[in-house]
Structures are given as structure tokens and as C-alpha cells.
Amino acid sequence: MSQQVSAVDTLFLHERSDDYTVVVTRDNERLLQAILELKETNAGPRPARFRVSEGSGEDLRRPEEFVDIARRATRIRISEQTSRNGRDQIRSMLDGYQLGAKVVRTCRYCASAGRYSPLTSETDIRADGEHICLDCAKRELERELNYRSLQSGARERLEDLLVEIGDLDRIVNLLKGRLDPELTKFDEISSTVDAVDPVPTDALDLNPKLASLITEQFEQLLPVQSLAVRNGVLSGRDQLVVSATATGKTLIGELAGIDRVLSGEGKMLFLVPLVALANQKHEQFDEAYGSLVDVTIRVGASRIRDGGAGFNPGADVIVGTYEGIDHALRTGKDLGDIGTVVIDEVHTLGETERGHRLDGLISRLKHYCEQDKGDTQWVYLSATVGNPKQLAGALDATLIEFEERPVPIERHVTFTDGHDKSDIENKLVRRAFDTKSSKDYRGQTIIFTNSRRRCHSISRSLEYDSAPYHAGLDYKRRKTVERKFADQELAAVVTTAALAAGVDFPASQVIFDSLAMGIEWLSVQEFSQMLGRAGRPDFHDEGTVYLLVEPDGTYHNSMGMTEDEVAFKLLKGEMESVVTPYDESAAVEETLANIVVAGRGAKRLNDRMIGDVPTKHALGKLIQYDFIDGATATPLGRVICRHFLAPKAAFVMLEGIRAGDDPYDIVGDIELLESEI
Template identity: 45%
Template sequence: MNVLAQAGKSRILLLPIKDDRVVFEGYLRIKDTPHGPRPYKFLVKKDTERYLPPDDSVRLLRKANGIFVVDGEEALEQRFVELLNAYQLKHRRVSVCQHCLGRRRVKLLGEDSVSYRGTRICYRCAVDEINREAEFRGIGRAGRRHLAGILARRRDLDEVMDLLNLQRIDPDLTRYDIVPASEEVASLSLDEIEIPIELREHLKRRLSKLLPVQAMAVRKGLLEGKSLLVVSATATGKSLIGEIAGIKNLIEGRGKLLFLVPLVALANQKFEQLSAYSELGFRTSIKVGVSRIRLGRGFSLPTDLDADIIVGTYEGIDQVLRSGRNLGKIGTVVIDEVHMLEDPDRGHRLAGMIARLRFVAPRAQFIYLSATVGNPAALSKRLGAELVEYEIRPVPIERHLIFTSPADKLHLIRRLVGSGASVRSSTGYKGQTIIFTNSRKKCFSIAQSIPGAIAYHAGLQYHERKRIEELFAQGKINAVVTTSALAAGVDFPASQVIFETLAMGIEWLTVHEFNQMLGRAGRPGYHDRGLVYILAEPGRRYNGLESEDEVALRLLSSSVEDVSPQYEEEQQLEEVLANTTVARSMDELKELHKITIGMDDLNRSLEKLRERNLVRDISPTRLGRVVAAHFLSPEQADLVIRGINAGKSPTEIAVDLEQFDALFLRAADQISFKIRMPVAQRVFQGSFFDLISSPDLLKLDRRIQEECLRFARDFMRCTCREAPYCGCVERSVSMRILEMRSQGMDPKGILYALSDDYGIYGYEGDLINYLDQIVRYLEAIEAISRVLGKMEVAEEAARSKRGIEGVDGGSDANMLDTLG
């Protein structure tokens, strides 16, 4: 047993300690005598209070293994030390945690002590303080462990508390980790590699030597025609690998170059870049889902299949294959963003297109590119390609995590964007920021609150996005605020990325999406480092139990996910049907099925397609060819046929296939404030429907009441048992939009009308895309009607299609307002 002693104002606290716990409390008063200070009164507190003989205090001290004196009242402490010396009692001065002492625990302070409010406390008590503050702010267990880790590193509780209160944003505190720029592998000069002289001279205007990943690809057989899967971080130079192979093969007469990307925005950028090879005598064209909606004179772009270089989206090229057209002699196929195989909506089409291209061009060199693949060796084997894996980043990335609140977030973003813009890199480039958020409305609200920022999202038309890209490249914009849904299409040389949220819509980002987005920070040649800031909101939840602070730490600590998809049955049926349009025998179909990733039993799929009259033996029927060429799933084909047989109009059938749901409630915030309940921004969510039938409607301004009632009168009149959650409202609104378009209104006018009549708004780019998709469905309905011998329905579908396309304007094949 030890005894801890601390002098107070008038008495000395004596605490017998056993296993760091206080046995009882003793209070000793001393008096001055001719022989020096001596015990006067000794009060003991345990279950009760009682006075013991004063000499019992000396007996207690003599029994102690050690007497520890803690800093206290100086004068009384000095007299107590004299008393100890008089009784020849050895002692030593120690520091203890005052927080523990207040709880009648004793913890001697050592090197692990923590600074707090001008004193020192033990690490355990400091963590308790953090946990109390974190609980108040809704921070979960993972977040508390993270904060405890910062405390263990810094040993300063004041700093951690300031961080939680956002009073001090110190990079040393917010930094989660650094993804280092490692020593690069040996490179190669252009003069060292065996490429045609005209290609070498062209490339010398852009670079003097290959970047490391490019040199690795050369050593792996790029120039010998080997197919490669190149996995390397964003901005490490992957795209040029495909260009070098493709142009070399073109010059040597092996066939044309196909460069395929997931989004039209990326295809447009790549078309402009590859058009530079015109000086070598090569023609470049673009094959994407070109908009059919005529809005006036468009820009003319070459779209022919005879070009030497064809840039396209996955679906743009696959449509050529599915419809039986000939792409000509193919020498090189570059598939960018091949991790899209994991995409739940489009992955199966990419898998099918890759297989069909491998089948029709067996001698072509395939170059697959990706920044994030968790199982590159397995995927490269599945694709029949050599693996080039370059795990080194050309510039380091610092990843920072800040717990924040909605009230503080905007101010914090403004500070980060401003500090980023004030820094220039060693190469002279100004710091610029990409801010990711999860809704179009937030894009605008954030951008409007930050000097030098602008919103950038898929609802904008092509020329608007193009102008923003140009301004950013010129350094005239400090930040773009974009949705996570557009992350794959953002190609800005940004020095930092800010995650305003970790959600995509109302779903948390996947590890793959997160890594793709943060990889946009820092570009070699532009920046010395990349900065990533995650502004996690503790307690914020969407679907599921995880809060945003927990999601942030999970994403930061997770490895990149494997690309190993398994597609749903309807998706597999669509790809098997598309494969039958290419294969000429059962053996060829089996081979195609074997190299199509994510597929199950071929015979089972064929049997189901035969039951639907889409395949006869192993060949597509007339109906099957139409369904495959128009990218319909068998289930969608069934819906079209049922609609035709039920006497529905082609427009009704098209709307059954897809409704326009990108409409938003203009007064959502005002309504939420008035009724003191959250109302969703999106029109077709339940909270708006509930409001219309609620007494709360009477609390709103008269104009808003009238807009809501007008909406209910025009679109909520069905008699379905599940109304208004039966889908009829969405179909009615979509039919009204198509009716206005057929009457000659342009998309902007349609949106104005919806806003004026019903207080709802949308984005022109979204509406153009929807109208374009309806035109494509009407084309499919027309073709299916002709196969079924329903010529009147076919003619009606053709008329409806022309009405929605618009009767004025330039050639629809040359419009640049394109589908994403």
C-alpha cells in the first residue's frame, strides 16, 4: 500500500492507495510545536466519518511502502514535509492526474500524460473527455477511436477539442494519412522505343520520355501487340498507352483504333484529343448515343464507321455490333474505366460488348484501363490480358478527415477553397478544387456561396459544361461543385478534392467510387501534392445503420473492391440475346458466352429466350434482332408486346418503360419551415404526396396551396388502391411533358410551364436526355409493331417519334447535345 499526500488550504489529504484505488480518505490537520509541526487532528472518511487519534496518521505513513507528495498549497506542504522529516519518513514528489484524483482514483503521470487547460492529465481521462464531447456531437465508436488516435499522437487535449469545435483546422490534426509518391520505376526516352518515326515526332511535342507506367507497358509487350490490363492511379498517363498502341498499329496497317469510354462527355474530350492525329493522315469520328431532340442548328461531327480512329461510348459501339453492321478491320481496342464492369446498371453491357469485340476482332490488341481494381491479376486473366500494375502515385495525396455540422460546413468549404487558391505549385499552377456533393440543388447552393466557384452537373447542356471546363483549365475558376454521379466524367486538373458528403443520392459511396473520386486530387506536372478533405457529418444517416462519420472511416481504411461481377438473370438474358446476333453456330455462341464476364448457364438462358420467341435454335428471331438492336431487356420487350396487344398508344407504352422523375419542389425548404417537418426536394417522394392530402397544406402561402392543388387535380386522379404510390402520378406527369413537346414546345418552355403551373422545376439537360430516350423507345416500339404485323401502331409510333424529335433543326446525326 502507498499513501498519496496533497496539501490543501488548511489540511492535508492522505489517500491510502491499493491497486490504484483509494482505500479511504484521510484529512490531517497539523499544529506547530517547539519540536516542529506535529499531527493535531485526523479525520477518516470511508462509509462514515470519524476522528482517530492523531498519532494514527503517523502509523499509517510508517506502514506505507511509499509516500507520494503531490503539488498543493505551498506553505502547508512545506510544514508537512518538515513533519515527515521529523519522523524520518522518506517521500518523493510525484505528479498525478487531477481528474483521477477528483474521482478518488490515483494515476501517476508519466510520458503518456496529456496537456489540458494548462495542466497535465492521464490519457484515460483525456479519452473520457473526448468521448463525452463526441457523444454530444453524435460521433460513433469508430470516430471516437480516430480522435483517440490523434490524442495519442499529439498529447494535447485542447487541440483535439478545438478541432471538434472547428476553432482550429490544423493539418497535422485533420490529416488521416498520406498516400506517398514513391520512387518511380525506370522510364524510357522516346528514342529508345521501337515506334514509327512519324509517331515519335508527333509525341515529342507532348513529352520527351515515357512516364513510368507507360514504360512498364512497353516492357510488358505493348509494342509487340500484347493485350494489357493497365491498373494505375488517375493522371499517371494510362490513356497514352492506348494511343501509342493504336496509332502504331494504324501506321503498320493492322487496323483502326477504337477508343471506348463510359460517358459522352469523356468521348467528346477524347475525340478532340485524338483528332490531333489528322496531321499523320488519320481521320477521327465519334460514335455515341447522339441526341435525337432537335433544338436548332447543331455542331457537325463526323460519325462514320470508315474513320481510322473511332471514339465511342460503350453503348455507341455495341449498337453497331448488335445491329449487324461492320466496323471494318480493327487493330486496337482501348476500353477506358474497365472497372465499370461492376456497375449494377451498365456493367453487363460492357461485359457483353467486350466479349463481342474480342469475337469479331480476334487479332486486335486490347488495352484495358482502370485506376481502381482490387483483384487485377484475376481480372487480367479473365480478360485474356497481361497485367501492368503501377501502384506508385506520381504526386503524394494527403487525406484529411474533419467532423463537422451543417451549420459549419459551408464556412469550412469556403476557407479550404480560399486557402487552396492562394497557393501556387512549383510549376506555377494555381490551386483549384473539385467539391463533390449529392444533389443538383446543392451544387448550385454551394457554388453560389463560394467566390470563384461554379456548379457542374449532368443536368447542364454540353456547351455549358464545355465552357466550364475551359474556364477551369484557364485558372479562371477556383472550384467546381459537382455531383458524385458525374465523378467519372470530371476531368479537371484539381489540386484538392472536398467531399461535402459521402453520399451519392441517398446511398453511401462504395469503396471503388470513393477511391475514383479522391484520385482526382493532384496531377503530375501541375501540382506538388493532392489534398483530399472529407467533411463527415456525425449522426447523418441514409439507408442503413451507418452514420457518415462511420462511413468515412470505413472508406478510408478499406482496400479497393474486387471487380468480379455476377449479373442478374434479365441482364444475362439481354447479353445472350445480343451474342446470338454475332455468333453463327453453337460453338461460336459457346465461345462468346465463355468470354463474357459474369454469366451463368447458357442453355438455361437460351431456353428462356426461346420461350419468349426471341431466339429460334441459336439464332435470334426477327423480334429478337429488334429487341437486341434497341437495347431492350426481354422483360421490357414483354412489356412492349403486352402494351401493343392491350391497345395502348405507343407513347403510353414508352412512358411505361421509363418516366421522367428528375423534378423538384421549388418551395420545399419554405414548406418544411412552415409545417415544421422535412419535405423532400424530389416531387415523386412520399412527403409531397402526403402534404397534398394533409391539413398542413392550409398553413402554406396561398400561391403554394394553389400550385399543390393544381398538381393534384391534373395528375392525382387515378383510382388505384395504392394511389398515389401506384406510379400513375409519375406516368401522368411524363405524358403531359410528351404532350407539350408534341405541341412544339422546346424543353426550356416545358420546364417553365411546369414551374409556373405547379411550382416544380427540373434541368434542361435531364429533360433533353429523357425525351431522347423516349424517341429511342418509340423507335423500338415501331420496329416491334412491324414484326407483329401491327402496322397502324407502327405508323402511330413513327408519328409520335417525329413529334417528340421536333420538326425543325439540323441533322439529328450531328447534334452535340448528347446522352450520358
């Protein structure tokens, strides 16, 4: 006999088809697994065959050995899954040896696999109409996750939900896109209002014309506005204002800038990253302050006619994109006497593609202002900065930081494949629009996706009225969408990054159809900025955010992570520090632009930029590329600078022109280069 069993805690029996699984345990460790066959005798059921598992085979034992084990067992248990006839047969057999047994709730999966796993109401998991143990439920969930290729972040989340909810079927249904709010809810960002004594608007030291306008609209300032005023924003002090979306940051820049315009201290520049946002700000400023000041817009070398509004460099207020104002500097345009510069979305400094251009723009614009009177006020605005003190120090500005969330935001995660997304989005949009807040305002939705084509596809699939909204639409169409959304004629807008930077749509719900913009995953900053569009205190009681996550999903083969991994990285992520990165191409581009604008003063411009610019290396490359001659840009360098061309793209273009290539082929080569970069 190869196995001997001495002391026994538990003898467990579980019915199979015509026999019984036997499990013997001591101190929760399995000592023996066997198959017991019974036979009918004149004295009742008795052991007939006792086959003990040995590795991959079986060892036939004497039936009396089973009886000996049963007599030494502290307790004998029968699985609840054993049939009534089976229970009666076992009990009758045990009665013949003056032994008793109890029926226990146990995991069927474990019992069938030769494991004794009793269940309690605290440990069982519902699954397919029965109860199983947590370990087996996790194994079943693991199989489902492997089938759907879900990565670590999603696995941890779903296992936590399994323990919390105790229902495997509901978790699996979540993987199929079911909108079970108890399961999809990831967390809630509570509303917070810091205790700040509000500043009455009639106490503001403003130009009388502006003071009259402001006091007619507001009795007192919002908290972040009050903090900025108390810290000298109306006295010309430079400030970095960091506060959540919809807390009133923009008015801080407006008050400082318009007041200085009316007091004869120079014009105001209000700079934003995107054309759509510039158009909206231009219209808002013109409507709000057009009776007091002239407002114009500058959105770029090729787009200054947007909306039919020609650029007027003599206007009191210039609303512009970063690119538009930088182009004016690079081409030597006279912007006049600048009294105030407001830079919205200043966290753009931390972006890989655009950060160095904003960094360079700030340095070049400061140089321009210094050539004039040199007392320009700078106000920087952002909702998302991970290192506000460090950034304020780098910008030489007073930090105004106010952590307020006007309304709570619920964040939800559900899993779905690409085919089911449209159906889920339709349900969510319909549910929101059919619900009114306590302010009697319908719920409206912003859906973020990763391409313009997808914007149109989603919008067409929605049951309720909706519209795509992106930079590819003309000015008139964008304005129509904005108006219809404001008038609650649209249940949803479907957009790319155009809205993330703050175009003012009062939505109650944000849906992430994708966690990518183009072929890049969202950063924590971008994600926070976008979800912050959900919920406005004047309209909604709360905001709702849904992430529709495609397991194992990617949008380009260069993406190192899958969408389910990215989802939990974003949800759990801390705000990243705003640090401007510089590779060789960025350093060459900004150094060239600084030489075009400042000549021999370019090094000073480089030195005061936020990022660490390798100036000597960049100068060497500029000489090598024949972009500069001494401290002067060559004609080639000026053209490269004027058109914001990266050096590699410039050389691809030059080589194509010199070789007589078709223009479309040259453009294709440049796009291919950019995709490789």
C-alpha cells in the first residue's frame, strides 16, 4: 500500500454519475483523493471498490480501508450537490458502521476536481444559477479575461468587483458591455468648495467703464477669482492660475487685460492652443466687451480669414492661437504695445509635439514686449498641472492654486468591442437627454473619439439629434453646432481633441469612445481636462464620465500598451509634471526661430525657456544645415522658420523639389516621416 492515512480531519463525499468522489483532508491539506463504488447487500449499501488516485493512475485498495478512514475521521461531510438518493445511499452505508454525516454547501467545481471547499454566505460566489468558491470563480473569470485578452489593470479591477459583488455572471456581462451601474462605477470625485471669502465686485479697483459692466453681471467674484485679485492680478502682478474646469479662471485674465486696455497700458493678447477655441473666445470677448474695446483674431498664417474676421493688429484685444501669434513674431509683424498676455492651457508646455513651440513662443513674446516698454503683465491659466510651484517659479509668476470641483463626477468603466460601442453610446446619450437636473436642464453628452471620420460615424449612429465637431469643419458649421448645443437642440456632440482644451459646451456627461487621440494614448493631463467637461454647476447636479474600453485594443502598431491597461493607468494616475521636453529637432527649430526674432540675443531667449535647450548643439546643427550664417538666418532658414518645419521634414521637401518629384509624393513622404517619428 503506497499511501497510509492516519489522523483525519474531514472525509468528504461527492456524487458522480454512478459512484462517489472521496476527499480526505487534515489541517486543510488534501491527504487522499479516491473513487468509491457501493454495492447493495442484505445489510444495505456497502463499499465495493475503493480506487485511490496515484499520480496519473489509480491504486485499487481494499474496501475495508475506506471504512477504517471513515472511523478515524473527525467529521464526515456530503456535498449539497449530491442527489437525494445519493445522500440516502451514503447515510445508509455509514449507518451500518454507526457513523453519521452532514450535508454541506460546497463548491461543485472543487468537489468534481477532488477538493473539499465548504461555502458560507460570506465566501460563496453566484455563478450560473449555483454557488461556487472564490478561487474557482477567479479561475472562471481568468479564462474569460484570457479569451478577451484583458491586461493587468482590468484584471485587478474585475477581481476586486468579483469579491465585492459576489456574482460571476454580472462580471462576465460587464465584459459584454452591459451597463450595470453598480459594476461600471469606478469612483466618484466629490464636489469640493474651499472656504474663500468672496470679493464684492463693487469693491474692485477697475476702470469705471469695466467696473460698471462687471457689477451689472455679478455681485461677487468666485473663489479662485477672489484669490487672484487679493494676490495682485489687478495691480499688474504675473500669475499662474491653476484651478479645475468651470471655476472661472478666464475672467481673471479678462479683468486684468481689459482694465489695462481701458487705462491706456497697452493691448491684451489672449492665447489658446486651438482654432476652435480661439473662434469661441473671440466671439465671447466681442459680445462681452465689444462696446468697450476692439477685438480681433489671429489664428495662423493660413487661417486668419476664419469666420470672415480679418486680423487687425491695431485692435485693443487680440485673441489668437499660439501658432498665429508665433507666426506674426517669426515674420516680423508689429503687434503694437502689449500690456497683458493671457496664455490659456499653459500645461501644453508639457506636450511632446507642441510643448517646445509654446515654450519658444513665450520667450519670443517676452523679448518682443521688452523691446517696447517692458512692463507687460503675464497671466497663465490651466486646470491640470502636476508641479504648479515649480512651473510658477520657472515662469516667474505668483501661484494661485484653487482645488475646487463645483459638482461631483462619477467615473464609470465598461468593456466592449468595437461593434457594440455605438449601441452603448446610444443608450447613454438617450438616458442622459431623457433626464432633467434640479435646474430643469437636460443632460447632454460630449463623446470623445480618435478621428474625424469616427466623429461622423458615431453621430450618424445615434438615435437622438447629435453633430460631429472637429477642426475640419468650417467656421459657420462649428458655430451652428455650438449654438444648437447651447439651446439644447442636440443631445450630443462627437469630437476629437478640439473640445478638450476648453470650448464651452455645458455637458453633463462625457463618453470616451477611445482613449487615444490620433495614434497616441491620452496623457493624464489630457484625460483630466476632457473628463472635467462633465457637469456644470449652473446646469447640472452631477457629472458622469464613461470609459468604453476595448480589451486588448490599440489604434496603431506603435502603441506599447493596450486600451484596458491605459484606462486604469489614467483613472489611477497622478497629474504629470509640466516639463518641456527637447529632442534635437525641437532644439533646432526653437533656436532657429529665436535667431530669426532676436538675432544675437537668441541665446538669452534660449536660456530663459522652461525646457533645457542644448543651445550649442542646436547652433552646430543650424550651421551644418545651412539654416544660419553667423547670428543671422539664411533665406532658407527664414523659410523653414516661417512655415514651422522640423529640420527632417524640411530636408525631405528640399530633396523632393530638387529631384523634381510630384508635390503629392513630397507631401506623402513628409507624412510618412512624421508617422515614423
